[in-house]
Amino acid sequence: MHISKLKYTLLLLFTSIALPLAAQKKKQPKLMVGIIVDQMRPDYLYRFYDQFGEGGFKRLLQDGYNCRNTHYNYVPTVTGPGHATVYTGTTPRYHGIVGNTWYDRYKNINVYCTDDSTEQNLGSKPETMGVSPRNMIATTITDELKMTTNKRGKVIAVSLKDRGAALPAGHMADGAYWFHKETGEFISSTFYMKELPAWVQAFNSRKRADFYTQQVWEPLLPADAYHLSLPDDNNYEEIYKGKDRPTFPYDLKQLAPLNSPYYEVLNRSPFGNSLLTDLALEALTNEGLGKDNYTDMLAISLSSTDAAGHTFGPFSKEINDVYLRLDRDLARLLSALDKEVGKGNYTLFLTSDHAASEVPLYLTDNNLPGGTMQHNKLTQEVKQFLEQKLGQGNWIESLRNNQYYLDRDLLRIKNLDLLQVQNMLAEFLREKEGISRVMTAPQLDQQEYSQHLDERLANGFMYKRSGDVRFELEPGWTGEMKTATTHGSGYAYDTHVPLLWYGAGIPKGESFQYHTITDVAPTVSMLLQIKLPNACTGQAITEVLGK
Known part of the structure; x- marks a missing residue:
């Protein structure tokens, strides 16, 4: 009986000594x-x-x-x-x-x-x-x-x-x-x-x-x-x-x-x-x-x-x-x-x-790289391009956060392939001055990236809430503005x-x-x-x- 108690006491002592300091509960701030x-x-x-x-x-x-x-x-x-x-x-x-x-x-x-x-x-x-x-x-x-x-x-x-x-x-x-x-x-x-x-x-x-x-x-x-x-x-x-x-x-x-x-x-x-x-x-x-x-x-x-x-x-x-x-x-x-x-x-x-x-x-005044993008003008060009390629129709539902949302219901009615239209729009945007990177929803949703900008674009994408085609402007470029600052890139x-x-x-x-x-x-x-x-x-x- 005494030997068992001694073993138990020694076990407790050993455990308390061996317990790593990090595992011990620390005082929490109030x-x-x-x-x-x-x-x-x-x-x-x-x-x-x-x-x-x-x-x-x-x-x-x-x-x-x-x-x-x-x-x-x-x-x-x-x-x-x-x-x-x-x-x-x-x-x-x-x-x-x-x-x-x-x-x-x-x-x-x-x-x-x-x-x-x-x-x-x-x-x-x-x-x-x-x-x-x-x-x-x-x-x-x-x-x-x-x-x-x-x-x-x-x-x-x-x-x-x-x-x-x-x-x-x-x-x-x-x-x-x-x-x-x-x-x-x-x-x-x-x-x-x-x-x-x-x-x-x-x-x-x-x-x-x-x-x-x-x-x-x-x-x-x-x-x-x-x-x-x-x-x-x-x-x-x-x-x-x-x-x-x-x-x-x-x-x-x-x-x-x-x-x-x-x-x-x-x-x-x-x-x-x-x-x-x-x-x-x-x-x-x-x-x-x-x-x-x-x-x-x-x-x-x-x-x-x-x-x-x-x-x-x-x-x-x-x-x-x-x-x-x-x-x-x-x-x-x-x-x-x-x-x-x-x-x-x-x-x-x-x-x-x-x-x-x-x-x-x-x-601009200090010869540093940068510029401004007129989003309304860009959207008009996008709509004209899609009408030339797909025919008359309100193909763009919205532009939010540099993302174009296509009218998917209209695409289904016209029996058009969503992926093909997304890629078509992406190729059009890649040629525009001031645009650095363009990615489609499948690219952002299904692929993994190690490069910082591509990874950041993917991390900001959620399929149910994000658009069909996402573009990022070049460094120093913003939306159209003449004074003060903005953010978002x-x-x-x-x-x-x-x-x-x-x-x-x-x-x-x-x-x-x-x-x-x-x-x-x-x-x-x-x-x-x-x-x-x-x-x-x-x-x-x-x-x-x-x-």
Whole structure:
């Protein structure tokens, strides 16, 4: 008897010693914070570094981990797919958000990524379409956190855009809130709740949007501090209605009534990010995030950077100032997390849903390669070509995300072979100036690729929601536009994004190893010790995990 007990005791001792350290359960953070800065390029971190304060971006860079070579591994690089990919750990091929919009050939309608006619929005006009994440057909890290904690961990998402809130929030969130640019209030959907929480109603009643819309936007720093930006008065920026030139100052009170909807000027200024930060801080305290033994998650999508980028471009004095003010808002957020949750009790990641190209006219003026594609003109040429080859008929149903959707019903009626017509159209497009790559639906759906651009085109393709023929423009080419910037391609200027990690469980350092954006979700899953999202294709970033 005594020998048996001794053997048992020795066995337990040996097992505890032999158990690998990695297999032992680690302390989980009380709160995970995910921040997506819409349209942020990684070079902004370094161009503006000397102008940042100590409590925002510099704090993350100096005390956190910087994955400097992180890329999107699909196209189109736009907001809806970007947010879905960060939180599902997979590409549009599997999560289903193939664009901000796409064409539904089965219903003959254009679909917006978060539209849901079975739901109603809360706090907005009753005739507006409801919002939900139902078009996203994969689970998210937020879904997995809810399931792992048996719904005891809270998930809250906030954004100026509905897609920036609903997609990160996932399918089981406690709340998702976004900005209504006509009313100046934050709203939600019956998908999440029956009515807005009292704290959101109270926040709206304080009219913070009106406060910010009364502001005059002027540069934070003296004029000579913006030496890495173009002159304030240049021809590469959009001009607000009510102004003669795209220059400081911007009197939002004066401009708001002239630029519809009323609060759009707030969205295109740095104060939109400040307003959202205010809401995030209210959510932190009123929802009691990080206050118990079950990990919560707060998803924040800062969207004014995108609207400002589309208005002013990446080398504008305005975008420089937007990031200086965002740095202050980020410092406010980190300070509140320290106070409310405690240093060492939260983990944070910061990335972007896509980056941005240069202004096409800027490229032309500086003898750099690039150009613009007139999509309407191209489509007219496509229709004329198909009518010459196939006879009279409305052969094209839609063009979305550089994809042509053929009228397959008409092809069947005319007894025409779908594959032959797809190949015919692809050959026609390959001859067009400015088009780099053309692939048909069967090529994207059935073949595997190792080259980056072809692989990205395939990863962005989902047969039921994508078109028949997909084209990609040459590097530096965009749709027709004269001012500011855009995004959406599979080239480095659109795919390369920042990825910063900070807080509990995160080592200090940086890595130049190539990572894809699909690696974010599995890394979070490992940090939180939860199941991977069900369609996850990314790999955990071992450097971030201290391995």
